[in-house]
Amino acid sequence: ILNVEQSPQSLHVQEGDSTNFTCSFPSSNFYALHWYRWETAKSPEALFVMTLNGDEKKKGRISATLNTKEGYSYLYIKGSQPEDSATYLCASGSGGYNKLIFGAGTRLAVHP
């Protein structure tokens, strides 16, 4: 069993704060690293799929970086808004191309 670890487990920030989360994953046999956003009572939705070491992706105020050699990825949210409140999941394909293993998630609450 391959462990994907996310930290922190939960986070409370004020509107306008910038924040970041960490995802650690096994660096051997790496295929891809996924980030998903999961709002309460909805389904997880893909934010980024990253495959290359040093990759950096951005979508609006959210960006992510990837270090496959040391096995970590950071997700950044700039100027957090209440609508950013959600659980952010990362998942690693280190278990094989068809076995995406998820971390337990970081629960973000943005307070007005």
Added chain:
Amino acid sequence: NAGVTQTPKFQVLKTGQSMTLQCAQDMNHEYMSWYRQDPGMGLRLIHYSVGAGITDQGEVPNGYNVSRSTTEDFPLRLLSAAPSQTSVYFCASKEEGTGELFFGEGSRLTVL
């Protein structure tokens, strides 16, 4: 375009009963998978399929069966439900180009 559709959304079973969770997708994705989500844990992969007639085990396959007779459908069967199978189940299909998973809305199962 409905995406990934799961039924039922809620189900209560008694220990030992059997049931099937249905999953259908209309995006012509070859890859489909089933995950379970439990409090404090990430999504755990139960079974997956890379195409019609092909299935394989994930992290937690015991107590579950799957089949894939068509590209569109990927049902998950519980042959003899146990209280440990109380969970929220998510079906997901994968877009081959981006690698992104598309999730259904989830099925909440309670086994008494």
